[in-house]
Amino acid sequence: MDALVQLSFQVQRILAAVGAEHDLSIIQIRLLGILRDRQPGMLEVGQHLGLDKSSITGLVSRAEKRGLVQRTPSPHDGRGVLVALTPAGRRLAEQGEMQITRRITELTKVLNATQRKEFTQLASVLLNP
């Protein structure tokens, strides 16, 4: 199953390349992606990314310093913070997602329609067994 590993590196290269066009790391892209339809607290962000909460502080701070993300105090919990995209961040997130989709579909151009369908169907089975 070496092919699967190689393929994953290929995909990661694509993500890194798209990110690099906007000076974003893969993890920053993922952060923006998570925030597209959510306004989670720091802890929740960490769970989505599989990271410790102490890692999130810096991650969000760097994004905030670039004006992509915004911290607002939680209305229900005096300790908490809600993280949300700024308009600029949302623009970047949408643009990045489009580019990624384009590059990935371009990667799968070598497959014909039935193959592609078959492939993604198998992939989603792997993800949700």
Place this chain on the structure above:
Amino acid sequence: MDALVQLSFQVQRILAAVGAEHDLSIIQIRLLGILRDRQPGMLEVGQHLGLDKSSITGLVSRAEKRGLVQRTPSPHDGRGVLVALTPAGRRLAEQGEMQITRRITELTKVLNATQRKEFTQLASVLLNP
């Protein structure tokens, strides 16, 4: 093609988990993998990994400090250095590869034989169009 991206993260998580069992990062695992059947110079290592030569110095030094890898002066080029696995490094590389193979095949257990064959066949088409 979101499934492909998700799948790649899933695979990367597996690689990171296997690495973590031996205190290895993904990049260190890749380094050991490259050296299994080669004795390249620093520059060549960089090309395999897609990294700048200045990144390789530290990578190899950290691995060398742990006794996994060895630098020897190139016999043909006074400037050059050849990187090779130590016995301990080779053991780790083989062990790691076995674990990765096991975890990946375990991941694909949800597919039956024909599906698995189909899937890897499509994956390798994606890799070498």
Place this chain on the structure above:
DNA sequence: GAAGATAGTTTGTGCCACGTATCACGTCAA
């Protein structure tokens, strides 16, 4: 042999991730 190319290292910068400690706020029980 001198000029330029090449292999590696060094240094400085920044991101990322972790563990630990700390602070502030919430919650729960006595």
Place this chain on the structure above:
DNA sequence: TTGACGTGATACGTGGCACAAACTATCTTC
């Protein structure tokens, strides 16, 4: 109600990873 404990977030220190620019030492070429 107040004290003990749990929880959300940050601060700090450490270390790996990656890059660019500058540097050293050795080819290579003319």
